Amino acid sequence: MGRWEPDAEGRFRAAAIExxxxxxxxxxxxxxxxxxxxxxARTFFRYFADKREVLFHGSERLQQTMVDxxxxxxxxxxxxxxxxxxxxxxxxxxxxxxRPFARLRNSVIAANPDLHERELIKMxxxxxxxxxxxxxxxxxxxxxxxxxxxxxxxxRVAFAQWVSKSERRSYGEIVNELLGRLxxxxxx
Amino acid sequence: MGRWEPDAEGRFRAAAIExxxxxxxxxxxxxxxxxxxxxxARTFFRYFADKREVLFHGSERLQQTMVDxxxxxxxxxxxxxxxxxxxxxxxxxxxxxxRPFARLRNSVIAANPDLHERELIKMxxxxxxxxxxxxxxxxxxxxxxxxxxxxxxxxRVAFAQWVSKSERRSYGEIVNELLGRLxxxxxx
Numbered sequence: 001m002g003r004w005e006p007d008a009e010g011r012f013r014a015a016a017i018e019x020x021x022x023x024x025x026x027x028x029x030x031x032x033x034x035x036x037x038x039x040x041a042r043t044f045f046r047y048f049a050d051k052r053e054v055l056f057h058g059s060e061r062l063q064q065t066m067v068d069x070x071x072x073x074x075x076x077x078x079x080x081x082x083x084x085x086x087x088x089x090x091x092x093x094x095x096x097x098x099r100p101f102a103r104l105r106n107s108v109i110a111a112n113p114d115l116h117e118r119e120l121i122k123m124x125x126x127x128x129x130x131x132x133x134x135x136x137x138x139x140x141x142x143x144x145x146x147x148x149x150x151x152x153x154x155x156r157v158a159f160a161q162w163v164s165k166s167e168r169r170s171y172g173e174i175v176n177e178l179l180g181r182l183x184x185x186x187x188x
Numbered sequence: 189m190g191r192w193e194p195d196a197e198g199r200f201r202a203a204a205i206e207x208x209x210x211x212x213x214x215x216x217x218x219x220x221x222x223x224x225x226x227x228x229a230r231t232f233f234r235y236f237a238d239k240r241e242v243l244f245h246g247s248e249r250l251q252q253t254m255v256d257x258x259x260x261x262x263x264x265x266x267x268x269x270x271x272x273x274x275x276x277x278x279x280x281x282x283x284x285x286x287r288p289f290a291r292l293r294n295s296v297i298a299a300n301p302d303l304h305e306r307e308l309i310k311m312x313x314x315x316x317x318x319x320x321x322x323x324x325x326x327x328x329x330x331x332x333x334x335x336x337x338x339x340x341x342x343x344r345v346a347f348a349q350w351v352s353k354s355e356r357r358s359y360g361e362i363v364n365e366l367l368g369r370l371x372x373x374x375x376x
Contacts, residue, residue, distance in 0.1 A: 116309075120309065124308060142345060146342070146345050146373070153338045157337055178334055182338065185267060188266055
């Protein structure tokens with residue numbers, strides 16, 4: 001109780017996602033997650049507000065990482081290239097070691113309307129943050145809103161592809177392919 | 189009661205949106221909407237399942253109209269141009285006469301997280317319908333998902349612009365401008 005546990009956060013995450021997959025999200029209790037992780041419920045609440053947070057923990061860090069990448073792109077970088085840099089940088093969160101977790105997480109979210117809504121809201125918040133980041137770079141409307149929304153569109157398609165069954169390419173490869181397809185398609 | 193009322197649906201919509209703006213969405217009851225419309229609550233429920241439906245009524249028709257436009261684009265039309273045709277066709281729902289209603293609706297939705305979520309889900313459903321429509325046209329992945337997601341991105345930015353304060357251009361003009369900007373931005 002209260003003592004330091006090596007990688008308690010990671011153990012809770014792994015235990016929760018296993019249980020969500022085995023018995024369903026609704027049926028999984030914090031007590032069961034703690035038991036599976038070999039830790040206590042009290043320790044769980046030091047890391048997460050509730051079981052839903054296990055799935056969405058880290059989304060603020062992802063957003064901040066993308067906003068930082070946008071801000072740090074050289075001043076002469078075009079709006080599209082600056083957002084592309086942010087999309088590529090998001091790959092820090094999606095290395096291949098995390099893909100099994102991301103796949104399970106994705107199937108849990110797809111099966112639960114409330115979680116799906118939360119995911120959509122997260123994307124809308126991320127889009128708004130990118131709009132703001134583009135404005136700071138001096139990008140006017142409608143370009144800022146348009147480029148941010150298109151960037152999020154690419155991000156969602158890339159992420160869905162990355163977690164899809166039997167996909168082996170890295171997130172970064174997928175993003176770069178999609179950005180290339182987007183340019184080719186827009187050019188007609 | 190039960191007898192035919194001229195444009196009852198339109199009167200309920202107008203009354204509801206007025207009340208949402210005046211006293212707030214949460215505070216507005218179906219009884220108050222019916223009273224304002226000069227009709228009965230019983231008649232209200234012949235048109236809408238609940239007060240939320242007043243705001244989202246018609247979204248299935250919008251989606252069907254866009255899917256039909258996609259399906260009817262000539263076979264040689266590129267995926268981007270076919271989705272562009274669907275976006276332009278959506279303008280049938282957004283003539284200038286409806287703009288004041290759309291503006292009020294938008295501010296009500298922005299002020300209520302539950303309604304905002306519902307709107308996000310509607311957009312996700314519309315995006316999935318466009319992906320399906322593109323697949324029927326023989327567009328493979330990742331192009332189908334990418335073009336649909338980008339199309340929805342353009343649609344959302346166009347709609348937000350159309351309902352924004354002091355905007356006077358038509359929805360069609362805004363969509364065409366954004367499609368042009370998108371091509372220019374993607375070309376670098």
